[in-house]
Amino acid sequence: MGRAPCCDKTSVKRGPWSPEEDELLRSYVHNHGTGGNWIALPHKAGLNRCGKSCRLRWLNYLRPDIKHGGYTEQEDWIICSLYNSIGSRWSIIASKLPGRTDNDVKNYWNTKLKKKAIAMHHQQQQEYYHQQQQHSSGGRGRRGAAVVTPRAAAPRSQQCASSMQPSPASASDACSFGAMYPSPSMTLQAAAPVLARYDGTAPAPVPPPRAQQQASALAEFSHAPATAISGTWAGGLPLDDMFLPELLGDSEFPPGGDFFGTGFAPLLLQDRAAASLQELSACYFPNAQAEMWAAADHHLHVKPPPAGLCHSLT
DNA sequence: AAGTCGCTCAACCGCTCCCTG
DNA sequence: CCAGGGAGCGGTTGAGCGACT
Structure with missing residues (x-):
């Protein structure tokens, strides 16, 4: 039996917001703030809406510092x-x-960026095969790693065994893109603890409660062996080879592939991107490190996160 | 011009986390 | 310590719109 709904859905308006409703909500929040109580807010503001709906509308659309579209490289x-x-x-x-909402970023990823990344991967596949044909006389895989086919690696159910992602679906996606935008200096280094934990022969662990994940992830981060930072995991399997089958399907998956050559990789050479690497790496372990980092972001309107969770925008 | 298809994104749903009594 | 309730989060849905046939 699920929890009770937050409001009576039959008595509140649903669906798209009218300009009048927007103005009511905007002016109320401007004059009174949210008061930390979204449930009571619609009644006070004279809105026949669910509190959650008001919160979402404000956070994703009505806030004054919101940017929509026009994502930069x-x-x-x-x-x-x-x-x-x-x-x-x-x-x-x-x-x-700054100015982006979780919903906006999520939509952007699902509708555009994900496809862009997949297209890049296919391009890399073609380049890889082309290279393999040219070096067909027993050459090694790229980055000096042994070429291992996905089927020779762990079963799909055992791949992505990292316990970082509580949701199976998100875990799959997250792992799938483990190598889509790798940065030699940041991503692989940041991925090292998870890669070190990954064991293709071991059964996938049952994800512990989130708080426990945070604690163990942070602990492992601080003890991660430097030798794991190599672009391959302990079994010698290139990162691409480990994770991409999750998204693309085995039939589309070639061993190897190199994302460093084209696409976004040149951005890594830019000073700004390089400068952000350190920041980004601090976000690797969600909650614990990311929280500390977010809390230190003075240029964002980020409220200090409560202990133990990374509440980002609100 | 009309119908169909695909894409986008605002909004909803249901879950977890955390606070409070 | 426990239960209830609110806040926040991530996944999913579907209306609206433009492109295409």
Whole structure:
């Protein structure tokens, strides 16, 4: 039996907001603030809406500092890098993009950026095969790693065994893009603890409660062996080879592939991108480190997060 | 011009987390 | 310590719109 609904859905208006409703909500929040009680707000503001609906409308649309559309390459890169590192923690990702909301970033990823990344991967596949044909006389895989086919690696159910993502779906996606936007200096380094934990022969662990995940992730981060930072995991499997089948399907998946050559990789050479690497890496372990970082973001309107959770924008 | 298809994104749903009594 | 309730989050849905046939 699920929890009781937050409001009587039959008596409140649903669906698109009218300009009049927007103005009511905007003026009320402007004059009184949210008061920390979204449930009571619609009644006080004279709105026949659910409190959650009001909160969403304000956060995602009516806030004065909201930006819509017009994502820059830099923002693309940040989103992909963070998605790579922390998965679908949209609120954390959005908190690193001033003016962007979690909903907006999520939509942008699902509708555009994901396809862009997949297209890049296919391009890399073609380049890889082309290279393999040219070096067909027993050459090694790229980055000196042994070429291992996905089927030779762990079963799909055992891949992405990292316990960082509580939701199976998001875990799959997060792992799938583990190599989509790798940064030699940041992403692989940040991925090291998870890669070190990954064991293709071991059964997938049951994800512990989130608080426990945070604690253990942070603990492992601080003890991660430097030798794991190599671009391959302990079994010698390139990162691409480990994770991409989750998204693309085995039939589309070639061993190897190199994302460093084209696409967003040149951005890594830019000073701004390089400068952000350190920041981004701090976000790798959601909650614990990302929280500390978000709390230190003075340029964002981020309220100090309560202990133990990374509440990003609100 | 009309119908169909695909895409976008605002909004909803249901869950977890955390606070409070 | 426990239960109830609110806040916040991530996944999903569907209306609206433009492109295409």
